[in-house]
Amino acid sequence: MRFAKRLSAIDISGIRKMFELAKARDVVNLALGEPDFGIPRSAKQAIISALEEDFTHYTPNKGIPELRAAIAEKLRRENGINADEEDIIVTSGASEALHLAILALVEPGDEVLVPSPGFVSYSPLVRLAGGTPVEYPLRESNAFEPRVGDLEERLTERTRLIVVNSPSNPTGAVFSKRTVREIARLAESRGIPLLSDEVYERIIYEGEHHSFARYYAETITVNGFSKSYAMTGLRLGYVHAPGEAIEEMLKIHQYIQASTVSLSQVAALAALERGEEHVREMVERFRQRREIIMEELGSIPGVSCVLPRGAFYAFPNFSSYGSSGELAMALLKHAKVVVTPGTAFGREGEGYLRISFATGEESIREGMRRIRGYLEGG
Template structure:
């Protein structure tokens, strides 16, 4: 017998494909995965260890421990200017579980969800697992890889139920300004769509501010008087902000009144998040923020160092305003198959980059460069890329 058809249709994650190959290649320079390289702050580790010492290893409430939900709500108010009740905060096993929780709650079989192209690869993967249909919307170079309202409007059908937004963007490093964010929320309100806003990189922007769609949702400070009912779900994570990728801690900020339904769905999936991880997350949110400040400075330094190398090699790139990625055009070398080209680059030059096609058809000819490694390794790796001749 075969596994279910929808499971067989889940595509290979090309980021993992090239990264695992790089890990198996001695002395390779891995610029393909977004893994923060700093040690976790000591007070976070001690909080998790103290929870173990207290034998805090039992179930927690489905939605998470109350102090952590309160801390997420406080951060949301501080960073986004949006007041949410802790009952609207659902602690998840990382942002990815938050995405799955939202989609499995809001989408039914055959429902359509608009996802960015290029965009993070688990958006269509997750949609497929809940039997929904992912419909890519184009992010184009001539518009700075920003969404256009008219493109989105043209894709809406009677089956469209959700719009996925991601700013700061993985893989692009693009950031939505307030006017565009407001227009996107207005579009969702006009077309009666849910918004799932992936804000994994909200702590890392360069010279611009992060603007959450929740600001313009019903009840938000920027919402019109006739905003109607809230429609924005916000997926957050501590994986990137505090380097806690292995603790698997995130949060889904929901409209009011969703907790009973989400409790049932959480019980049917993972019941609750690990208690020691939750206490570590509480320490991260409520303790010193030096990790975040230092990480942002390092990513800015790496962005500037990387762009200097790309300019020297005459390789076009999208100036990164946020996250810790750089989106570069290698079409002069990739020959129309960037997935094969990055494999060849690893084999011949010992450098791993994420192929743009990992993020959708709009990524052909492009690569994503992770800026979270050692600066010297980053510069050395990019210096091995082929020079682009002037046209």
């Protein structure tokens, strides 16, 4: 079979092979990108009731009106975004929302600024659209918040979009209001839209979440239920943008997806309305685990780690122990621990490992004990 050229620009994620190996029984997996909790009880009950009522057909393309109204209300109340339910599409996870935004805006030859280290999907999605990802650095010395100068330096007349992500995967950074406003101002002054991925918005330990769309109307906001409500398998996300952008994205969504899973939509509505306690409990558990990880990392010589203020990842600097890829592979082989090499997230991730704390306390302690043991030569 002959395949489209656009696929030669992207690769199966290099960490996939490691994840396969991670399935062995005696391996501790500290590479998970999803909460290890169930979904809120209210969401489960909503699915059961909807199933019994045969709510299993197509829904409106943009999503059920009750859910869009609840999302719009949430965006107005919590995010200070002047949102209307017509300016929202409910998508198959935030992943689809990112894809819609990039496909709607990026043409062959266009450049898109993406964070480095940053979430693994941004660059491949840009390449699939024929564009060129241009990495801007997030530096440990700046607690992994972007420096506006670093963005500005990389803008050209081909820059079509700037991707931002706070709280951030893989670094756990939560951008200050000042950073958000400065980036919004820069984008507005150049007339470049922002694509703001806010999926970790509810998982914050210190600081506050600031939405870019509050400060710059030409912002496409992507969010979802995977991280906040542990609903990864239900594949439910959404995108909010100015009306004309939503109409363009809807053209794509209607043909590739038609509508999102009906049962996931009622689950999301229930989670928004009655899932708060669940989020609070989950964040509390993550906070305790974060303390364990930070304490363990602190006891390994030559390793520094910025305190993650959000999400559920630590992103320590292991550069004194060699390259990320080799170290991660050695840890898997000799210590039977899976972590993600920083280079999976872009060039600037070299020297770092991503260690997830979306797993039980015992696994975290055991995994860290093994890592320390290996590095000490034991």
